[in-house]
Amino acid sequence: MSSATRTRVVVADDSGLMRRVVTATLEHAGFDVVGAAKDGDEALALCERERPDAMTLDLAMPGLDGIGVLRALRRQGERATPVVVVSAFSPAHGARAVDALAEGAFDLVAKPAVGDGIDRFTTELSDKVRLAAASRRRAPGRAAAAAPRAPLARSRPGSPLATPSAATGLGGSGRLERRARAHSGTRRIVVIACSTGGPKALAELVPALPAPLGAGTLIVQHMPPGFTNSLAARLDRASNLNVREAAGGEALDPKVALLAPGGAHLRLADPSRVVSLSDAPEIGGLRPRADLTIADAAKAFGERMVLVVLTGMGKDGLEGAQAVRRRGGRVLVEAESTCTVYGMPRAVAEADLAHEILPLHELPAAIAAEAGA
Structure with missing residues (x-):
């Protein structure tokens, strides 16, 4: 597959090792990694310059962190780059993952822990980045096909739900x-x-x-x-x-x-x-x-x-x-x-x-x- 037809991805992580691991994983799966950022500001700049199809994003980064990047991207509306968060998660940090999804992340992939096999990480990462990129490509057609939305009915105690x-x-x-x-x-x-x-x-x-x-x-x-x-x-x-x-x-x-x-x-x-x-x-x-x-x-x-x-x-x-x-x-x-x-x-x-x-x-x-x- 030529670079012109491959899915273009930006990788953002403050760890040089993880940038190399994620980049190698994606390139082996057939993606074109067009840039790697060590913090949130670099990630946003690369997205603005390269217009990638998707981005992988760590949440814990110096300066503008992953949540800040997601909020900045959300303000771009339909131009926003779809994001797959690739970060270290634990039960103690579960709220951060849910916050990322609420801020518009397409999906989450946990970084492999010590002793974990790499195969599952590789498959999950490539599958989710591919789906994220595809979601952007079909978004204009889907938006045009969707019926106009009425205001969402939200029930409150003592008030009826929309019939x-x-x-x-x-x-x-x-x-x-x-x-x-x-x-x-x-x-x-x-x-x-x-x-x-x-x-x-x-x-x-x-x-x-x-x-x-x-x-x-x-x-x-x-x-x-x-x-x-x-x-x-x-x-x-x-x-x-x-x-x-x-x-x-x-x-x-x-x-x-x-x-x-x-x-x-x-x-x-x-x-x-x-x-x-x-x-x-x-x-x-x-x-x-x-x-x-x-x-x-x-x-x-x-x-x-x-x-x-x-x-x-x-x-x-x-x-x-x-x-x-x-x-x-x-x-x-x-x-x-x-x-x-x-x-x-x-x-x-x-x-x-x-x-x-x-x-x-x-x-x-x-x-x-x-x-x-």
Whole structure:
């Protein structure tokens, strides 16, 4: 592949060793590294000069740090370079990773620790940088295709959530079916599955959901151990629902959304409907695996279940959606126009398993009507 057709990347890290490691990894994977920066100011200058397709960014740098770079890039709007954060993370610094995602980072890759194999790091880094670059290339077309957004309805204690009739772009039959279910008195469990782009999507979706909601809510977001507690805390501060990282042993509560912790599968017992955590092996490189949680919920609740599949790469959620449909539950997926990565929703939609495909801003009202708010 010629340099003219290769994906162009800027690498930013204050460690000379890591700059060399990341550069060599990307070049070996076929990327064209057009510049390396040792601090945030150099990173921004390189992005302005080189106009790369993507950038890898360390968070801990002298002067302007990674969060400062992300904020500066966000002010550029559609011109902003997509960023994959490559940084050392730990449970103590989980909030910093969540802050980076909130500030617009495309995704995160943890630097390999001493004793870690390099193969997984190499694969994860190249895959995520490739997806980040692709997201920029298709952004103008997606923006043009997206319907104008109505203001996002955010419920507050004592105020009604926007009704399904306020949503735009939906078929009349879908709205009527949801209204009928909303008035049926049946409360349904809500399971939300997401991956790349998920923290940003959840930050819009979850605060717009009412409390109580259905029979309870479970969320599976692909994240490494140590990050999900910070994500739950951030969502909890902005939401009517109480959002917590699951610890195991909790009974479902309509006022609570339980988030699967990174590094553990979130399971739901039948018939007790009490959640537990499993350290069983990864499935397809994932732990938590949404398919497991979804299948458990489908078994326990049958037709009294709503599955919501948001942005993410891969096909996690596909087998779960099949289980939901077999047992009579409902399946909603996020439309491509608002997805960071249209992978997980695409797999469900192309298998003809989705009852409705909706842009992110229309999902809160649909979920509330389906689940029974």
